[in-house]
């Protein structure tokens with residue numbers, strides 16, 4: 001027996017002698033130490049079947065100090081589902097396993113497949129990652145006790161969630177074995193207190209749905225909807241996480257409080273008729289007439305809003321009502337949890353604040369205002385690595401995309417920048433006097449030859 005055991009041992013030793021590529025990383029400065037500048041590459045939403053991870057490659061080649069990944073590092077879907085496009089077969093990126101991932105080994109196989117992308121490999125080799133999950137690391141539109149994409153015949157949700165969380169911790173630099181508590185902070189000297197939150201799993205109550213509030217006559221029951229959305233007991237973070245956030249933010253003397261989290265925090269109130277029109281297209285039954293109606297509507301509302309901003313005294317009440325009857329754009333985002341958003345804003349009052357967000361697959365820059373109209377800070381929300389943005393709904397006709405971008409920034413108060421069609425990341429730079437968001441995009445995810453373009457540069461001074 002002994003020689004055999006020895007042979008086996010030597011075999012293992014040979015295996016252990018294999019050399020990996022040499023990676024690079026940096027460590028945090030001492031708490032409170034003087035730090036002049038910091039660059040964080042903000043990214044989210046890499047869908048393997050949709051295309052090459054050129055955005056990760058661009059980040060690897062950038063001068064970012066650290067990558068902040070806001071989730072959707074993997075997607076749970078099976079072959080032919082969300083994200084599938086002309087690249088999927090052509091670039092040999094059909095999801096592995098081919099079915100929706102459910103078991104421990106399914107989730108592990110999916111991470112291993114994503115890690116075959118050379119852009120992602122290079123990003124991990126060159127940069128340290130700070131990560132949180134969003135929904136797709138578990139399954140779509142996840143919350144504490146369920147998810148939109150978890151069906152009864154897929155087994156017990158809690159057990160699936162536990163498996164997904166365990167594998168997330170196996171493949172990414174994060175500890176997930178502490179009751180799935182991943183909220184934590186990173187102090188970059190005296191410059192930035194990076195507060196990473198979990199808006200998805202630990203405390204989130206189920207999302208509201210407009211469809212539950214339509215009356216038989218087809219109109220929204222505004223009173224019932226307002227009461228539901230204003231329920232002070234509905235949580236996105238939950239009281240324990242919020243209490244932890246209160247102490248870390250309150251106790252920090254850093255120049256900047258930077259909140260890294262998943263979903264849009266800006267107040268995205270869209271004229272109701274525009275939201276319904278977009279909903280009709282998103283339902284997948286749009287005809288060319290539906291698109292024409294949307295463009296016509298955008299034109300009409302934009303004219304009315306422009307006149308309102310110019311204080312045009314000839315605007316009728318009916319016209320004003322068209323632009324002032326607004327609804328929150330996405331009930332899965334902070335707009336669906338406005339009471340707790342105000343609680344978080346109250347912790348940030350008087351601090352220099354930047355909020356980072358992913359999830360939407362589009363790029364945004366919002367002013368963050370509390371219910372009293374006080375500016376709390378700004379939101380730098382990144383586009384996706386590959387997941388489709390608004391162009392997935394509306395097509396990539398430049399005039400249509402530009403029309404939607406212009407209409408949104410005009411019609412949504414506090415929205416200052418919106419890119420509706422390009423894949424990219426945000427380079428967030430910090431000095432003691434300013435925070436800068438450089439919105440960067442790649443020109444293709446179809447080929448390894450790509451170029452990086454700069455979008456907006458947003459600057460927030462202390």
Ligand SMILES: [Fe+2]
Pocket residue numbers: 044045072136359360361387
């Ligand atoms: Fe996503």
